[in-house]
Amino acid sequence: MKEIVIVTQNRTGLMADISEALAGAGVNIETLEAEEVHELAVVNLTVDKYDPALLALHNAGFEAVTEDAIVVRIPDEPGGLARVAKRFKDANIDLRSIRILRRHKGFALVALAADRSKEALDLVRDCLVNK
Helix, strand or coil: CEEEEEEEECCCCHHHHHHHHHHHCCCCEEEEEEEEECCEEEEEEEECCHHHHHHHHHHCCCCEEEEECEEEEEECCCCHHHHHHHHHHHCCCCEEEEEEEEEECCEEEEEEEECCHHHHHHHCHHHECCC
16 A cells, blocks of 8 residues: 655645645545644545546645555554554664554554565564455
8 A cells, every 4th residue: 555645834725725636636535634743734645546646746736755554454452553563663663654544343454654664564464454
């Protein structure tokens, strides 16, 4: 899975501009998280049409960066995420982002983005969604 990250000045209408740019390119937003950090907006999203989304965002004046995300299935219980995060801590691999995608029937699907992707994959091979 690929994530798209936009870091830009926060302003009124920002989400409208991003979503309109993607809609105009026929891109459906699958997940979206946005937050204000000081005067900046940090927007994380996944989409159904990755390349057209990047082009549409670029044409709309947004600088978007991308990274691979690893999707894991973990028990939806206290400590479930902590056990996975500790693997990364013990291996000294930085988790750049964590997104809970879905919780269903006692399990959670979680997207993780980390540095050293190959080593990160090896850490969670037992719980990868797409092995």
